[in-house]
Amino acid sequence: EIVLTQSPGTLSLSPGERATLSCRASQSLSSIFLDWYQHKVGQAPRLLIYAASSRATGIPDRFSGSGSGTDFTLTISRLEPEDFAVYYCQQYGSSPPFTFGQGTKLEIK
Amino acid sequence: QVQLQESGPGLLKPSQTLSLTCTVSGDSITSGSYYWSWIRQPAGKGLEWIGRIYTSGSTNYNPSLKSRVTISLDTSKNQFSLNLRSVTAADTAVYYCARQHYGDSGYYLDYWGQGTLVTVSS
Numbered sequence: 001e002i003v004l005t006q007s008p009g010t011l012s013l014s015p016g017e018r019a020t021l022s023c024r025a026s027q028s029l030s031s032i033f034l035d036w037y038q039h040k041v042g043q044a045p046r047l048l049i050y051a052a053s054s055r056a057t058g059i060p061d062r063f064s065g066s067g068s069g070t071d072f073t074l075t076i077s078r079l080e081p082e083d084f085a086v087y088y089c090q091q092y093g094s095s096p097p098f099t100f101g102q103g104t105k106l107e108i109k
Numbered sequence: 110q111v112q113l114q115e116s117g118p119g120l121l122k123p124s125q126t127l128s129l130t131c132t133v134s135g136d137s138i139t140s141g142s143y144y145w146s147w148i149r150q151p152a153g154k155g156l157e158w159i160g161r162i163y164t165s166g167s168t169n170y171n172p173s174l175k176s177r178v179t180i181s182l183d184t185s186k187n188q189f190s191l192n193l194r195s196v197t198a199a200d201t202a203v204y205y206c207a208r209q210h211y212g213d214s215g216y217y218l219d220y221w222g223q224g225t226l227v228t229v230s231s
Binding site for chain 2: 001032033035037039043044045046047050051054056088090092096097098099100101102103
């Protein structure tokens, strides 16, 4: 089973600041298999980034993804009030389970 | 616009079977390039991938749940379902259904239902 470890667990920032979220895999992954989701309380998770660096339809360009191998990053260049949420990475490696990271909570400072 | 909607009982007793249905609109569950998936989130915890089914009926399950889980398709109703047997309090969670795209561009969950809370309590 591939374990995804996200850091930090909680990130406290102010609107307008830059957010950098990390996702580390326990074994090397093809970039095509790494995605990022935003999850707000009471809502369905929303796809932000697929294949490590491709923005999903309708996602603002302040969201970007990068990385390869075992280290992946989600960057939000300038935080907007609506960006404060929990962020998860997920992997589709060679076999199930297709695990999620434990999440990073982005909160307003 | 693709939409997914979960339905099913919200309260179960231990040892019962959890049965949820996901109704899909705006797309056919028999169309190619998609898996139909279930994910859950226990209160205060992260997301857990439960399993998925392809249009052919082939399935993949989380090994931690495999002995208790069945996912099936009902093509006549454009629905897919989750059955989880012998539930315990640990199965209390919000359950989501989702469409998983797969292909050269990537593997990702692009449409999700709103989620349904299932509570297991005696």
